[in-house]
Amino acid sequence: xxxxxxxxxxxxxxxxxxxxxxxxxxxxxxxxxxxxxxxxxxxxxxxxxxxxxxxxxxxxxxxxxxxxxxxxxxxxxxxxxxxxxxxxxxxxxxxxxxxxxxxxxxxxxxxxxxxxxxxxxxxxxxxxxxxxxxxxxxxxxxxxxxxxxxxxxxxxxxxxxxxxxxxxxxxxxxxxxxxxxxxxxxxxxxxxxxxxxxxxxxxxxxxxxxxxxxxxxxxxxxxxxxxxxxxxxxxxxxxxxxxxxxxxxxxxxxxxxxxxxxxxxxxxxxxxxxxxxxxxxxxxxxxxxxxxxxxxxxxxxxxxxxxxxxxxxxxxxxxxxxxxxxxxxxxxxxxxxxxxxxxxxxxxxxxxxxxxxxxxxxxxxxxxxxxxxxxxxxxxxxxxxxxxxxxxxxxxxx
Amino acid sequence: xxxxxxxxxxxxxxxxxxxxxxxxxxxxxxxxxxxxxxxxxxxxxxxxxxxxxxxxxxxxxxxxxxxxxxxxxxxxxxxxxxxxxxxxxxxxxxxxxxxxxxxxxxxxxxxxxxxxxxxxxxxxxxxxxxxxxxxxxxxxxxxxxxxxxxxxxxxxxxxxxxxxxxxxxxxxxxxxxxxxxxxxxxxxxxxxxxxxxxxxxxxxxxxxxxxxxxxxxxxxxxxxxxxxxxxxxxxxxxxxxxxxxxxxxxxxxxxxxxxxxxxxxxxxxxxxxxxxxxxxxxxxxxxxxxxxxxxxxxxxxxxxxxxxxxxxxxxxxxxxxxxxxxxxxxxxxxxxxxxxxxxxxxxxxxxxxxxxxxxxxxxxxxxxxxxxxxxxxxxxxxxxxxxxxx
Numbered sequence: 054x055x056x057x058x059x060x061x062x063x064x065x066x067x068x069x070x071x072x073x074x075x076x077x078x079x080x081x082x083x084x085x086x087x088x089x090x091x092x093x094x095x096x097x098x099x100x101x102x103x104x105x106x107x108x109x110x111x112x113x114x115x116x117x118x119x120x121x122x123x124x125x126x127x128x129x130x131x132x133x134x135x136x137x138x139x140x141x142x143x144x145x146x147x148x149x150x151x152x153x154x155x156x157x158x159x160x161x162x163x164x165x166x167x168x169x170x171x172x173x174x175x176x177x178x179x180x181x182x183x184x185x186x187x188x189x190x191x192x193x194x195x196x197x198x199x200x201x202x203x204x205x206x207x208x209x210x211x212x213x214x215x216x217x218x219x220x221x222x223x224x225x226x227x228x229x230x231x232x233x234x235x236x237x238x239x240x241x242x243x244x245x246x247x248x249x250x251x252x253x254x255x256x257x258x259x260x261x262x263x264x265x266x267x268x269x270x271x272x273x274x275x276x277x278x279x280x281x282x283x284x285x286x287x288x289x290x291x292x293x294x295x296x297x298x299x300x301x302x303x304x305x306x307x308x309x310x311x312x313x314x315x316x317x318x319x320x321x322x323x324x325x326x327x328x329x330x331x332x333x334x335x336x337x338x339x340x341x342x343x344x345x346x347x348x349x350x351x352x353x354x355x356x357x358x359x360x361x362x363x364x365x366x367x368x369x370x371x372x373x374x375x376x377x378x379x380x381x382x383x384x385x386x387x388x389x390x391x392x393x394x395x396x397x398x399x400x401x402x403x404x405x406x407x408x409x410x411x412x413x414x415x416x417x418x419x420x421x422x423x424x425x426x427x428x429x430x431x432x433x434x435x436x437x438x439x440x441x442x443x444x445x446x447x448x449x450x451x
Numbered sequence: 452x453x454x455x456x457x458x459x460x461x462x463x464x465x466x467x468x469x470x471x472x473x474x475x476x477x478x479x480x481x482x483x484x485x486x487x488x489x490x491x492x493x494x495x496x497x498x499x500x501x502x503x504x505x506x507x508x509x510x511x512x513x514x515x516x517x518x519x520x521x522x523x524x525x526x527x528x529x530x531x532x533x534x535x536x537x538x539x540x541x542x543x544x545x546x547x548x549x550x551x552x553x554x555x556x557x558x559x560x561x562x563x564x565x566x567x568x569x570x571x572x573x574x575x576x577x578x579x580x581x582x583x584x585x586x587x588x589x590x591x592x593x594x595x596x597x598x599x600x601x602x603x604x605x606x607x608x609x610x611x612x613x614x615x616x617x618x619x620x621x622x623x624x625x626x627x628x629x630x631x632x633x634x635x636x637x638x639x640x641x642x643x644x645x646x647x648x649x650x651x652x653x654x655x656x657x658x659x660x661x662x663x664x665x666x667x668x669x670x671x672x673x674x675x676x677x678x679x680x681x682x683x684x685x686x687x688x689x690x691x692x693x694x695x696x697x698x699x700x701x702x703x704x705x706x707x708x709x710x711x712x713x714x715x716x717x718x719x720x721x722x723x724x725x726x727x728x729x730x731x732x733x734x735x736x737x738x739x740x741x742x743x744x745x746x747x748x749x750x751x752x753x754x755x756x757x758x759x760x761x762x763x764x765x766x767x768x769x770x771x772x773x774x775x776x777x778x779x780x781x782x783x784x785x786x787x788x789x790x791x792x793x794x795x796x797x798x799x800x801x802x803x804x805x806x807x808x809x810x811x812x813x814x815x816x817x818x819x820x821x822x823x824x825x826x827x828x829x830x831x832x833x834x835x836x837x838x839x840x841x
Binding site: 104107109110111112113114119122123126127128129130131132133134135136137162163165166169198298302303304305306307323324326327328329330331332333334337 | 509531
């Protein structure tokens with residue numbers, strides 16, 4: 054009998070009778086504000102929200118991961134160094150999966166921690182951060198807390214990072230944050246472009262560290278793309294961040310990691326939150342990493358939904374940037390806040406504002422195919438067909 | 452139905468069996484990639500040493516917590532979602548337990564994250580950290596990392612934190628760290644002494660933040676002890692740190708919290724927020740907070756084991772400090788390393804060196820009663836205790 058999600062649900066959750074009560078939280082940090090803005094609880098109880106606002110995997114972890122997680126509950130009282138598998142086993146499992154050595158791997162409580170540590174280690178009031186605009190904001194937020202100056206380089210007319218301008222801005226910088234594919238614009242740079250960028254920055258500003266965030270790596274299908282792990286192993290102060298929050302479906306379980314030269318990795322380990330790994334999550338992550346077929350299936354699933362959703366928006370006449378992620382960035386030609394609020398009324402939760410493109414673009418994460426079919430009805434109602442198309446886009450005008 | 456069964460006949464063996472229900476079906480369904488892992492887990496693993504080195508709770512969280520966890524993770528979905536939506540319920544539950552407000556509560560990846568946030572925000576190269584010379588090291592470690600000087604105040608002759616000297620050193624300091632009861636010395640300062648300390652520092656150095664780490668609070672049996680939570684919610688310069696790692700048995704699930712004045716809490720929360728929090732840990736913590744009988748039983752269990760072990764050492768001629776925690780600090784009159792290595796060779800792990808007492812004292816965490824009965828046999832052999840003494 055094949056293992057369906059339903060049968061697994063019976064295994065781990067004989068008790069579940071309905072969704073957990075969802076309660077709104079008080080404002081707790083900027084990201085949470087955004088996540089919750091306009092998200093009323095499901096008061097009626099029928100028809101759950103479609104949550105396509107935070108680039109999560111709608112299916113969660115695979116059965117092997119969940120089974121391992123719950124099975125290791127007897128180790129909940131043990132620090133991750135004592136649990137079986139232990140945090141050392143997780144480092145080894147990642148190293149094995151990526152064909153590197155354990156001393157090339159630093160673990161984080163999600164890749165958020167890796168990004169925060171990178172800014173704390175490599176920047177200062179005299180050594181600025183370079184990031185794209187828009188890009189994932191975590192690094193610039195940490196820089197602001199530290200009083201580190203930030204140079205924001207606008208994306209080009211196709212929503213791609215402007216690598217030429219970023220390389221120029223990198224002179225004397227402490228750190229360059231290079232999100233590839235980029236959140237929220239969903240676009241990717243080829244392996245060749247990344248290698249040339251790294252070589253140029255290494256040549257023109259050898260003291261500058263480069264953080265390549267590959268959070269969405271597992272969702273990329275573009276054959277021109279390749280991971281920058283090789284560059285990270287080759288160069289000091291170049292490192293790659295990865296997360297199990299996306300294709301691995303473990304956003305709520307908090308595992309991310311950095312890969313780089315041992316010296317770089319030692320610095321991350323010094324800055325890491327003491328015991329930043331959850332013993333149960335360690336078991337789930339080890340199981341996941343041993344199940345590459347599950348990730349392949351998840352990529353295929355996401356690719357299908359991405360194509361479907363892209364075609365849907367294009368059918369209505371809206372431009373969709375070429376996505377290599379589990380979300381699409383759509384030129385809706387109106388403020389994303391309006392769009393978000395209108396969709397929320399129909400229990401469809403889409404992404405927050407992404408300045409400086411918040412007046413024209415919206416980010417829509419990809420749920421299941423079924424969820425997207427339902428969401429598209431709402432999008433059609435809220436947006437309607439684009440009229441007077443063919444006008445210059447906000448990006449093209451830059 | 453299963454909930455009732457679990458609650459009525461709950462043993463560790465039964466729990467593992469319950470957890471494993473899916474094993475056979477899963478293996479049959481997907482023999483390829485991960486079958487080895489599941490089968491490996493089912494086969495009897497190599498015998499684990501007795502883990503008496505990290506002040507863990509040997510039992511972990513209770514059955515109610517497991518029920519909650521299974522219910523929450525059922526569809527896999529919530530494990531795939533960021534925790535934004537679960538936090539409010541956790542903060543409300545913590546606040547409810549202490550009769551305070553959610554805005555008095557900040558949560559972190561273990562209390563370690565709270566401790567380092569406080570050091571980050573309230574110390575600087577010109578505003579040092581004051582800590583006991585022998586205390587939980589998280590604060591001093593982080594201070595070194597960010598370039599904050601540390602004023603380490605030696606213990607007094609009875610191995611207590613020297614509150615007079617610490618209050619004196621607190622003048623002009625950013626943070627004074629008070630671990631009560633103190634790890635690794637296991638002893639407690641009574642509420643009256645802590646209150647006097649807070650008042651004194653408040654007068655002599657009003658800009659100094661007093662960071663009270665009450666990690667072992669739930670194991671205290673001395674009636675002279677009181678939590679400083681009521682003070683912390685009123686006084687912007689007092690923070691109480693708590694953890695689910697000890698009596699709640701969640702060391703592996705990484706959840707702790709800070710309690711303080713809303714202004715202070717806001718600052719702590721703004722630094723790193725909830726980004727490091729685990730959705731499953733939140734679910735288990737909420738269920739555990741609602742299970743007061745479990746917590747009471749855990750305290751009683753620990754008290755019994757603690758007394759048994761203290762008595763054993765006393766009979767054998769070795770003095771322990773007056774432990775109010777889930778570990779002992781014992782004067783074995785010989786280097787901890789020697790003792791530790793010898794015990795390890797016989798399958799018992801005890802804690803690392805704690806200078807400047809590493810030549811005489813060892814820290815031993817409390818396991819279950821059965822584990823401690825086995826452990827003292829090993830201790831007896833290693834220390835050359837005659838059978839009748841034990």
